[in-house]
Amino acid sequence: MNIILLGPPGAGKGTQASRLVDGRGMVQLSTGDMLRAAVKAESPTGLKAKAVMEAGELVSDEIVSGIIGEALDALEPKTGVIFDGYPRTAAQAESLDAILSSRGRTLDHVIELVVDEDALVDRITGRYTCARCNAGYHDHFQKPEKEGVCDACGSTEFKRRPDDNEETVRTRMAEYRAKTAPILPIYEARALVTKVDGMADIAEVSAAIDATLG
Numbered sequence: 001m002n003i004i005l006l007g008p009p010g011a012g013k014g015t016q017a018s019r020l021v022d023g024r025g026m027v028q029l030s031t032g033d034m035l036r037a038a039v040k041a042e043s044p045t046g047l048k049a050k051a052v053m054e055a056g057e058l059v060s061d062e063i064v065s066g067i068i069g070e071a072l073d074a075l076e077p078k079t080g081v082i083f084d085g086y087p088r089t090a091a092q093a094e095s096l097d098a099i100l101s102s103r104g105r106t107l108d109h110v111i112e113l114v115v116d117e118d119a120l121v122d123r124i125t126g127r128y129t130c131a132r133c134n135a136g137y138h139d140h141f142q143k144p145e146k147e148g149v150c151d152a153c154g155s156t157e158f159k160r161r162p163d164d165n166e167e168t169v170r171t172r173m174a175e176y177r178a179k180t181a182p183i184l185p186i187y188e189a190r191a192l193v194t195k196v197d198g199m200a201d202i203a204e205v206s207a208a209i210d211a212t213l214g
């Protein structure tokens with residue numbers, strides 16, 4: 001099964017993807033995570049992407065479609081994939097079709113996480129992750145069971161993203177509205193889209209996604 005999680009920054013794509021990874025053994029391909037790893041490694045891709053990401057703008061279609069193709073090639077053909085944060089433009093949606101079909105894969109579902117924009121700044125400015133295992137948390141909505149200790153790996157080191165500030169979030173939302181939301185009709189025309197209420201509790205959102213995937 002190959003699915004896309006679509007929604008604005010802070011909609012809960014990463015949170016839901018990691019629950020699907022745990023629950024179904026699927027693999028999460030997050031272009032944001034892959035680009036952050038490239039920035040950290042100071043690879044040629046990372047050096048190109050760094051300033052664009054810090055500004056909240058979109059990295060080029062060629063770069064992200066290239067890294068998605070490479071990531072898919074590293075997987076067993078039968079592994080189910082969750083695309084998180086990709087595609088983000090009409091050109092990327094077109095590339096994804098070609099990338100999937102050339103690898104004998106098909107797109108099964110597009111889950112649109114529908115959220116209230118006013119809530120997103122709070123979600124994003126309160127977001128942090130485990131510095132060791134990358135598990136996601138939130139200052140108010142998703143605290144670790146024991147304060148200051150990662151539930152998943154026990155680490156006490158956490159980090160926040162440099163682009164998770166209010167000003168950059170506004171740019172990222174504008175990019176979503178202008179370039180990403182317009183790809184939904186492409187998938188609606190193919191009857192692939194299920195809308196899920198992303199404002200519900202994390203577990204309820206997971207239950208709605210599970211019901212869709214069957």
Ligand code: ADP
Nearest residue numbers: 010011012013014015123127137138141142202
């Ligand atoms: P995205 O990957 O779409 O940018 P995340 O999954 O990282 O979004 O979620 C953004 C922040 O909001 C995280 O800190 C996460 O813990 C929190 N969050 C995710 N889903 C919900 C939800 N349904 N209700 C409240 N907070 C949520």
Ligand code: AMP
Nearest residue numbers: 031032053056057058059064085086088
């Ligand atoms: P995310 O982790 O999905 O919030 O992405 C963080 C940043 O990485 C975005 O603001 C963009 O700068 C860049 N990025 C991630 N995925 C893509 C993509 N599919 N297309 C273009 N830029 C991307």
